[in-house]
Amino acid sequence: MEVIGADRGLMKGVVIALACTVLVFLMAPIFVVLPVSVTDQRFLSFPQETISFKHFADVLTRPDWRGAIWQSLVIATTAAALDVVIGTLCAVGCWRLASRSSETVRTLMLAPIIIPSIVYTLGIYRLYVDLNLIDSFLGIMLAHMVTGIPYPVITVSASLAGFDIRLEQAARILGATLPQTTWRVIVPNIMPGILSGAIFSFIHSWDETVMVLFIAGRTAFTLPRRMWDDINENVDPSVASVAVLLIGVTLALLFAEMALRKRRNRA
């Protein structure tokens, strides 16, 4: 029995060690950009003599990078704000109806996550040619908004699964109208899910690359598009500093989301 216990402990150790190796593979490439971003050289490399923040300064002062960051920020914020309203309403409606057809609707809402972006991009490109929305701010925002709807639908549905429906019934019995019940009883109770959805929708738009390769280009220029062009044309360390900034923003959002989820679980 003791032998069994010992080699089980050994096996467990081996498994965890293997898993950690895999996780290093998962993490290392992400953080390799960190030293590269502070290199003193003009090409992609580790710092040779000294640590330099010139590439960060470059990115934050050059008008093309600043413009791209600004456009991405505006587009992602607008798209996420709309998504969270549309997605939350949809999730609440589907949850309350709980009928066959509303379930079908909710499943169809997942399509943008499953169907490859390139397939949708061809369609939206053609539609935008007809609507004269190619290379426009509004066009990118609308495309990001529509493909971002699934995220709040998913997170709000998850929140609603833990929401006691009798609270809603109690409000109705006490005389609250349907809109009042929705706004004053349901919405406050699922707030963490709503905010998570907003964060995920924001990241979706902020990161989206495939669509903007086709429907953006000259006047409308998001950050991923700018990075794509830079990576393909002249690989220099400024992309690494953008990458580090992006990782920073994402980490901040991710921690915010985790804090929200903790609150949701406690509630």
Next chain:
Amino acid sequence: MAAVSGAEARRAGRARLSAVQFYWLLILPAVVLMAGLYFFPLVKVLLISVSEPEPGFGNYEMLISSESIHQTLIVTLRICIITTFCTLLLGYVVSYAMVQASMAWLRWLMFFVLLPLWISVLVRAFSWITLLRSNGLVNEALLAWGVIDSPLSLMRNEFGVSVGMIHYMLPFAVLPLYANMRTIDLRLIAAARALGAPPWTAFRRIFLPLSMPGVVASSMLVFIFSMGFYVTPALLGGGRVFMVAEYIGIQIMQTLRWGVGTMLAAVLLVSILLLLLLLGRVVNLRKLFGAE
């Protein structure tokens, strides 16, 4: 007074009548937007594939006759299979460690698995470029240590694309695997061991078969996501390796053959839907995508 109570009564009556309508009203904006700006363009893609350059199934005949399409589909399939297999192997190890680990370890493992999911796909592809280029960090280190004499070609080939894809897909493999393994009663292994089975036999005969639903769900999910993947293959393939998504992009942007591009997009779409249908027989899809 009478008018007020009349209005109230009318409102109450309407509210009673229309609870279902009210909730459908909440769903309406999402449905209208998705129909008009998502599904309508998708249908358009399918229609273009049978109407340009001329009506009929001429584009679909290219599937049989075009050498470059064959090449692209074979490369896509090969990379998808390699990616799925490797991702699954690595993901299995991680998920297995997660079910064995203590709560504190589990939380960290989960954190590291989920973290890359939210880091820009461009950033991840770019990191691999800095590592794998011919004068990248891996080659420089190997040269400096005297392991190799001339740089290895680690990207702009199928190896580089596969590495980038495996890295991208790993979290998608771990999540369904872990969800399944969590439901396996570990006491079954302990029982097998107590009855004299060596550790490997206990794993192979008890744990592995019980984890098969997770393996199937994971591999199909990874395979589906890999098939239509654009960014990483395009960047790490560097114009030498073309998977189907990039090939479609080239038809639209460079050769302007919309018929061919939309035909391949339609083929991609239908293959994915068929795979999903298959997958739906094994696992609860909505649970897999987090809708439940």
